[in-house]
Amino acid sequence: MTMVHGLEWHKSSYSTGSENCVEVAEGMSVLLRDTQNRDLGHLEFATPEWTALLNTLTSK
Numbered sequence: 001m002t003m004v005h006g007l008e009w010h011k012s013s014y015s016t017g018s019e020n021c022v023e024v025a026e027g028m029s030v031l032l033r034d035t036q037n038r039d040l041g042h043l044e045f046a047t048p049e050w051t052a053l054l055n056t057l058t059s060k
Contacts, residue, residue: 007031 007025012032023038025031030050033042045053 009033011035 007027009023009025009031012022012024021035023033023035025042028047030045030047031042032045034040
């Protein structure tokens with residue numbers, strides 16, 4: 001596993017068992033990247049934004 005901003009990446013619990021998944025690194029902010037394209041960078045979310053996104057996605 002690689003570290004960014006002192007955070008360790010792990011497969012998101014929302015990812016299915018397929019190869020199409022994302023990895024997250026959680027801390028003061030949440031980092032998100034595509035498992036198959038790690039070298040393309042990551043998105044960074046403030047914790048409240050990440051929580052709001054997950055709540056929106058899981059409420060449908």
